[in-house]
Structures are given as C-alpha cells and as structure tokens.
Amino acid sequence: MTPDEGRAPGGEGAVVTRGLTKRYGRVTAVDSLDLDVRAGDRYGFLGPNGSGKTTTVRMLLGLVYATSGDIEVLGRSMPRHAGRVLPEVGALVEGPGAYPHLSARANLRLLDAAGPPVAGGPLADGVGSRGSRRRRIEAALEQVGLADVGRRPVRAYSLGMRQRLGLAAALLRGPRLLVLDEPTNGLDPRGIAEIRDLLLDLNARGTTVFLSSHLLAEVEAFCTRVGVLDRGRLVAQDDLDTLRGPTGRTRVRVDDVAAGARALGLPPRDTERPGPFAGEGDLVLDGTSVADATERLVRAGVRVLEAVPERRTLEESVLELTT
Amino acid sequence: MSTVVTSQARRRWLAVGSGTLLLATLLGVGPWLRATVAVEPAGTTPQAVLDRALASADVAFSATGESRGGLALPDLSGFGDLAALLGGTTDTRVWWGGPRRWRVDTVDALGETDTYGQAGSVTTWDYESRRLVTVVGDASARLPRADDLLAPTAARRLLGAVGPGDRISSLPARRVDGRVTDGVRVEPGDPRSTVAHADVWVDRATGLPLRLAVVGSGGTDALVSELSQVRLGQPDDAVLTPPAAPTARRSVESAPDLVARVAAASPWDMPDRLAGLGAVGPDLAGAPTYGDGLVRVAVLPLPPRTAEDVMRGATSAGSATEEVDGGRIVRIGSNLLNAVVVRGADQWHAYVVTGLVDPALLDAVAADLLADPPPPTRGFR
Amino acid sequence: MIGVELRKLLRRPRTWVSIGLLCLLPVVVAVFLAVTGIAPRPGQGPTLLAAVLGNGALYPAAALGIVLPFFLPIAVAVQAGEAVAGEAAAGTLRYLLVRPVGRTRLLVAKLVSVIAYTLLAVVAVAATGYVTGVTLLGTSGQLATTTLAGTALTPADLAWRTGVMVLYIGWSMVGVASVSLFLSTLTDSPLAAALGGLAVLVSSTVLVALDAAGAVRDYLPTRYWLAWVDLFRDPVAWQDIQAGALVQTGYVVVLLGAAWANFATRDVTN
Numbered sequence: 001m002t003p004d005e006g007r008a009p010g011g012e013g014a015v016v017t018r019g020l021t022k023r024y025g026r027v028t029a030v031d032s033l034d035l036d037v038r039a040g041d042r043y044g045f046l047g048p049n050g051s052g053k054t055t056t057v058r059m060l061l062g063l064v065y066a067t068s069g070d071i072e073v074l075g076r077s078m079p080r081h082a083g084r085v086l087p088e089v090g091a092l093v094e095g096p097g098a099y100p101h102l103s104a105r106a107n108l109r110l111l112d113a114a115g116p117p118v119a120g121g122p123l124a125d126g127v128g129s130r131g132s133r134r135r136r137i138e139a140a141l142e143q144v145g146l147a148d149v150g151r152r153p154v155r156a157y158s159l160g161m162r163q164r165l166g167l168a169a170a171l172l173r174g175p176r177l178l179v180l181d182e183p184t185n186g187l188d189p190r191g192i193a194e195i196r197d198l199l200l201d202l203n204a205r206g207t208t209v210f211l212s213s214h215l216l217a218e219v220e221a222f223c224t225r226v227g228v229l230d231r232g233r234l235v236a237q238d239d240l241d242t243l244r245g246p247t248g249r250t251r252v253r254v255d256d257v258a259a260g261a262r263a264l265g266l267p268p269r270d271t272e273r274p275g276p277f278a279g280e281g282d283l284v285l286d287g288t289s290v291a292d293a294t295e296r297l298v299r300a301g302v303r304v305l306e307a308v309p310e311r312r313t314l315e316e317s318v319l320e321l322t323t
Numbered sequence: 324m325s326t327v328v329t330s331q332a333r334r335r336w337l338a339v340g341s342g343t344l345l346l347a348t349l350l351g352v353g354p355w356l357r358a359t360v361a362v363e364p365a366g367t368t369p370q371a372v373l374d375r376a377l378a379s380a381d382v383a384f385s386a387t388g389e390s391r392g393g394l395a396l397p398d399l400s401g402f403g404d405l406a407a408l409l410g411g412t413t414d415t416r417v418w419w420g421g422p423r424r425w426r427v428d429t430v431d432a433l434g435e436t437d438t439y440g441q442a443g444s445v446t447t448w449d450y451e452s453r454r455l456v457t458v459v460g461d462a463s464a465r466l467p468r469a470d471d472l473l474a475p476t477a478a479r480r481l482l483g484a485v486g487p488g489d490r491i492s493s494l495p496a497r498r499v500d501g502r503v504t505d506g507v508r509v510e511p512g513d514p515r516s517t518v519a520h521a522d523v524w525v526d527r528a529t530g531l532p533l534r535l536a537v538v539g540s541g542g543t544d545a546l547v548s549e550l551s552q553v554r555l556g557q558p559d560d561a562v563l564t565p566p567a568a569p570t571a572r573r574s575v576e577s578a579p580d581l582v583a584r585v586a587a588a589s590p591w592d593m594p595d596r597l598a599g600l601g602a603v604g605p606d607l608a609g610a611p612t613y614g615d616g617l618v619r620v621a622v623l624p625l626p627p628r629t630a631e632d633v634m635r636g637a638t639s640a641g642s643a644t645e646e647v648d649g650g651r652i653v654r655i656g657s658n659l660l661n662a663v664v665v666r667g668a669d670q671w672h673a674y675v676v677t678g679l680v681d682p683a684l685l686d687a688v689a690a691d692l693l694a695d696p697p698p699p700t701r702g703f704r
Numbered sequence: 705m706i707g708v709e710l711r712k713l714l715r716r717p718r719t720w721v722s723i724g725l726l727c728l729l730p731v732v733v734a735v736f737l738a739v740t741g742i743a744p745r746p747g748q749g750p751t752l753l754a755a756v757l758g759n760g761a762l763y764p765a766a767a768l769g770i771v772l773p774f775f776l777p778i779a780v781a782v783q784a785g786e787a788v789a790g791e792a793a794a795g796t797l798r799y800l801l802v803r804p805v806g807r808t809r810l811l812v813a814k815l816v817s818v819i820a821y822t823l824l825a826v827v828a829v830a831a832t833g834y835v836t837g838v839t840l841l842g843t844s845g846q847l848a849t850t851t852l853a854g855t856a857l858t859p860a861d862l863a864w865r866t867g868v869m870v871l872y873i874g875w876s877m878v879g880v881a882s883v884s885l886f887l888s889t890l891t892d893s894p895l896a897a898a899l900g901g902l903a904v905l906v907s908s909t910v911l912v913a914l915d916a917a918g919a920v921r922d923y924l925p926t927r928y929w930l931a932w933v934d935l936f937r938d939p940v941a942w943q944d945i946q947a948g949a950l951v952q953t954g955y956v957v958v959l960l961g962a963a964w965a966n967f968a969t970r971d972v973t974n
Contacts, residue, residue, distance in 0.1 A: 058972070058973070061801075061802045062801070063798055063801060063802065064971040066326060067325060083804060083806065086803070087803075091799075093799075095795060097794055098795075098796065099712070099796060101717055102715065106715070111799060111800070113708045114708045114800055114803050115804065116804070169799060326969075328969045331968075335969065338961070338965070339961035339965045342957075342958070343961070350923065428937070430937070432930040432933055433933075437853055437854070448854045450854065552943055565854075566850070566855045566856075567856075
C-alpha cells in the first residue's frame, strides 16, 4: 500500500500536522505532533484523559492557536483558511452545547443560520442554505434518532439526547470531515451501536471520521487507523491491524487441557507458573503454527474448539507504548 | 506566551493601543494647543485693556459660565445660597443683551434658577419651588447672586474698584474658549488686603472679560470664573422674557433678601470715616462701604433680633464670641473673605462688617463702631 | 449572523423578564403617586418626578429618570456580560466558531444585539411610562407641562424631546455595555463581566462627585449621564448632551477595539 492510496483526488490528507506544539506557560500540552489522517480514514485518536487530545482537536478547528507547527485540514492550512475549511468540517468538541430554552430544531436552525451558505459536501444539495435548511435539519435529526423529539426545550433532554443533538449539529452541513471528541459520552450501549452504524455508513459514503476517545474498545471497534497520544506526544500512528499484529504464537482452545498439553508435549500444569496455560481451556504455543497444533491435537484425539494465531489486543499495544 | 497568531494579535493590540493613545493625546494636548498656539502678544498697555473691559457692559453675547469659589463660609440662616455660591461650583447659562436686558440660569441636575434682568426689575424663576418673583427697583444693598459671579460682571466690578494705589500689569496673552485674550493682573497696593492678586483675561476683539481668577494671600484660588461657548450677538428676545407659566406662584417684592430689607430699613446714620477708611457709595453687597482701591469694608447694620440669630449661627458653626469694649464680636474667617459680627452692649446696635481684608482691620472698624455708636437717622425714634 | 443574534435575543425569556422588571418600577411609582397624590417636593427625588402629578405626559421622561441610575445599567451590563462569556459558559461559543462564524463578525453581531436590547429596554420603559402616566396620572391636572425654565411645552415639543432623551440614554447605556462586552471577551464567566462593568460605573460615579478628580472628571463615563435633563430646559442646552454622546462614543470605540483585539486571537478553551 503506497502512502497516497486512499486519498482524495488531489492527494490531500484530511488532517496533516507537522511539529504541532502547544504550551501553556511552562506546561507543554501538545508536543511536536505529526498527525497524518488520510481522506476516507476512520481515525482513532486515542489517549488517556489529560494527554492533550482535546487541545489538539481545538487546534485543528482553530479554537486554540498553536505555539508552533503547521496544521493542514482538508488540504488547506489552519487557522489561516478557517473560513474555507470549517464549512466542510463537522465537529463535536468536549460535549454538546445548545441553548437550553430552545428546542432541538430551533437550536439547529440558529446554528445553521449563523454559518455561511452551504458550500458542498456529500449531503449538501447546493440549493443555498435557507431553502434547504428545514430539510437538512430533519435529515440530521433523523440520522441521530431525534426525529420525533418534538418541541421540548433542550433543558429537558437527557445527556444522551444532548449528545445526539450535538452529533446532529455536526452532521448538519454534510461535512467531508467529522471531528468527534468523545462522541458516545452518555449514550447507552444501543445508542453507541446506532451511532457507530451511522458513522460507518457516512464513512462508506466518503466522510473522513476523526474520532478522539479514551475508550480503547470504542476505537478498536470502529477505527481503521489509530494515533496514540501520551502526555502530549504521539507515540504511535498506524493502521489498527498493524498495531494488533500477530505475536507469532498460536492460541488453541481445547475441551481437555491436560490431554492437549500431553499431545503437544508440554509440561503438566503448574499452579506456580502458568506457562502456556491461559484461562480455562486455552493453550498458548510458542513456535507452533495453527496447522501443526491442530494436526497434533486431532491426531491425539483432543477436540479443538478454536485455533488462531495470537494477536495483541489494542490495549496491550497501547499499554506497551505508553508505559 | 506566543502562538502562531501572536504577531497578528500584536498588530491588533498595537492598532487599538495607538488609536487610544492618539485619542487621549488629542484630548489632552488639544485644549492646551488651542489655548496657546498662534496667540499674538498684546499690543496695548494694561491700562487700555482694563479700560476696554470696563466699557464692555454693552457687548451682547450668549455663553455658559462656571464659577468656582474657594471660600469656606458657614451656612448662616437668612443668607440664602451665599455659602454655596462662594464655596462651591456654580454652573450658569448666560444670555446678555446689555446691563438692562439679560438672563442668567443657574443649572444643576435637579432643576434651575433663572434670573431675568430687565429695565427697572429683576425676575427670578425657581423651578424647584415653582415661584416667579419679580423685584422692582434696584435694591441699594443685597446679597450676591449667581449673576454677580459671572466672569464679565465680577471682573468689571473688581476692575472698577482699582484705585491709584493698586498695581496693574500685563500677563501673556492666551486663548480662553478659543478666543485670543489679553491678561491683566491687579495687585492691591494696601498690605491689609487679603487678595494677593486678581487676573482678568479680556477678549481682544470685544473687550469682554472671559476669565477671572482671584488668588488669596494664602496662594490658593479663591474665585475662578470663566465663560465658555461664547457666541457674540444679541440673544433671542424670547429667551430674555420671563416665562408665563400658568401654574407658577407669582409675587412682586421690593427687597429680594434679608440684606436688602435690612439695608432699606437701616436706622443708623453711619459715620463718614471708620478706622481711617473713608466712606464710598454702596458697593459689592450694596451696604455702606469704606475704603479705597481694592481694600473695601462693607458695614451692614442688623436689626437686634437678626443679629442674635446670626451670632448664634456663627458660634454654632465653630466661631467664638469675644467680649470687647462696648459689646461682643464674633469673627467669621476664611482665607480670603473675613467678617465680624458686632453687637453693641446697648442691644440696639448690631452690624456685620465684612471685606476682603485682614481681620485686624475689621476689628478696628468694629472697635470704632462700638466706641462711638452712630446716632439714629432723622425720622426714626 | 446579526439576524441570528437578534432572533436569539427575542426568543430568550430572560430578555422579556428583565425588560418587564425594568418597566414595573415606574408603574409601581405611578400607582403610588396616583393613589396618594403625594408628589415628591420639587428638587427632591428623581428629576421631573415632582412635575408629573396630574400631568402624565411628562411621565416617560420621569420613568427613565427612575430606572437610569440603577436598574437600567444593571440590566444592560448583565446583557452585555452575557454576550461572549454566556456563549462560552453554555458551551455554544465553540460551535458557533467552528460553524464557522468569524470572530469579528460574532463580536459585531453581539454588539448589535446588545444595542437592540438597550433600545428595546429604553423604549419599553418610555412607552410604559407614557401609558401609565396618561391612564393613572391624567393629562389635564393642576400642572401644565413646562420646561425647567417654566415655559410651556407643546405635545410636539415634548414628543421630540422625549425621543432624543430615549436615544441619548440608550447611547449612554451602550457605553456601559461596551465595558461589559470587553470584559465578556476576557472571562468565561458572564457574572464577572457584568459585575466588572458595574464596578467601573460605581467607580466613575464616585470620581465624578470628587472635586480632587476634576482633571479627569469630564472624561468619566457617567459624567454626562444626567445631561438628558438639559433637554427639558428652554432653550435646550446641547453642550453637555453633545459632550456626553462623544464621551460614550470614545468609550465604545476604544473598548470594542480592545474586545476585538483580544477576542480575535484568543484561545477558546470553553
């Protein structure tokens, strides 16, 4: 895979930073960050709380100004071209924000009217913002599952509903790039799944998603590329599959561990040193391929329930990288 | 802490800062420039300037005036706004058509008191009491009014009193209210005066005194009166006519205040000389006046009951009563204006002796009055 | 964006509650005056109030005189303090900015909204004053409508003088607003911005009354606040009104410049 594959025509990256640094007084919140988010990516921006994720997201959006370094979003430098870049970006930063005394629709109407006329993007119809506003608002509310929310003021919403409203606001203009900071906060598991499906669908239609989160599982379940931030530094940035690469070991699950161990010529189970015994019925084998292991077990009459090349979990990779 | 937009921020703050600085400079330096730049030095003698000022009563103008008095006087009942007038800031609006056709408004945030001068009468409209008082005839004596402190009126009165013993000199010309003025300084020749000097700035074009500053011997400004927003020309007739408010309480009187009533009813035949000072016509406050040049002492006879009130008022304001030969006196002092309330032992003779002079001179006048009480005028008794 | 801000202003319950409260005080005063018939002694109490008994036509001016020293500045300072800091506190500022709305444009829209609020409040007080004045105090009473100089005022005279007064007081309040608007770009707390603006006013009021501060007195924001009284003199004394309008303009320009310089390059972290 060459680095240019998967990029939008023109070969631009969706988000590219070089040496991005932000200092607050003596504290360095973000330290020479070189992000490379390609068009079409589902990029997971992973890091513990306080690692500088939100500051980075704010810098990408022109809310916070970098101490040094360059930012390019959708091929244009930020914050200089904010006026041309941001209309094509949908964002959810540090929780949703809405006027509590207004309904969801009224909030979206005000927000949409505040911005410049609709320019482009997959969902925009180019009719001009006023004519299509009602339709776009309904579509966005439909997408996030708030279509039947009625005229209640936002004050009466649950946290999850507010989060959905924030997402609807980000989707309003059919952005080419979605920058989402902890988008599933306050959502129940079903809501999380719904939102994930929505984002997958949008991504399939060409929207790049930049998802910042401290939840490994969320990133692992959704993203194709991952950047790992630790104390302001980018410690890894790679495809999810690469980060979760095979360990070279084989994991087999058998119905009789003792028999399996014998068949494979392993020492018997020792409570002091677990050795290859992992969990109830799992054996982890060094230097034995899946094919070899299954063959030997089947020959010995041990029933194999599962046999896979062992992969690191993302958690393991991240813990390895950040400690 | 610098960011990628620091230079931009710096440019913006620089623009705002320099704009503010420019504005402040214009406000600060502007008036100074206006007052000093392009003022040709005076080409006349101080005496000529003084004469022009004295002859300026007919110059018609409209203006706003401000007078600041620095005299700390006790608030005495019966003496109206005297303490406020001489001890505070008075804002006025003036329309001057001539000595017998003028209007002076004393304005503050709560209302105004308007005085209309007309031939043979002075009408006062007081908004706060909704009273329209017309005083017919010119009282021989009365308390100072706001219009007496207007720069032209006060300056003419002061310059009119200048005697041969007083020194006059030129001050550098300057602008007052944007108009070129010639300055005259008057210094009393008599050391008993409490006035160190008085400066008058006289409009070069019209002779109108635009600014007057009287400095006491203590070195502080005792009275500063200045006109601004001066527009020359006859004021509108409608402005100079007293209002015909249908709901006002109207009255016509012949004496405007306590002093005028007292002076009109004075029972004593006052002597020609007191403490070595000769009598001159009724002056500043209209009472019988002694002295010459800038040293003037006014002697106002009081009815016994009023005298008692005034003495009580003065002592309660912090002055001490002193027993002297033939009666009692109370000194009311300020840095510039001094006064002595005198009460004869016979309970009938009582006076207020006042002037811009040394208290010792007033004591001497008081002693003379007590030692040789004036006889009643014919017709009394 | 300006339209959006105005819609926000008008749809906000607090706007109407605050204006309603502003209008309530003059109504209460009018009710007491009408019921008891005891007018304050002339020269005491709010300016012109003494003249309104039995003469409701002057009441709009008196009503503004009642709310001017205290309630109006508070309402305006709170409104202006909300402008940017309120959006920040509600978490909506960042979404407006990434919509995107240019920061300068946002500031201008906020200013227009604050000016609209101020005018709305002043006009509402004047209108309430007129209605209550005419209904409760009547138009034909023992006192004719006169200027402070005692000359008669025709209804047309009174109308334009009251109109200019509304504009003048409105502009004075915009001066107040610009202080709070500037502070509103400095802090994320709307309350702090509003209180800061009020603190400036109180300091200014203290200094205006202090003779020792005479050198700067004429440049203080509250110096010419009461100059609207000059509109009811005869002839009208325009000098202080002009000076007041200029001083307020100076403050508005400088403070908005500072607000712009600060906000346009500031990190938005809320």
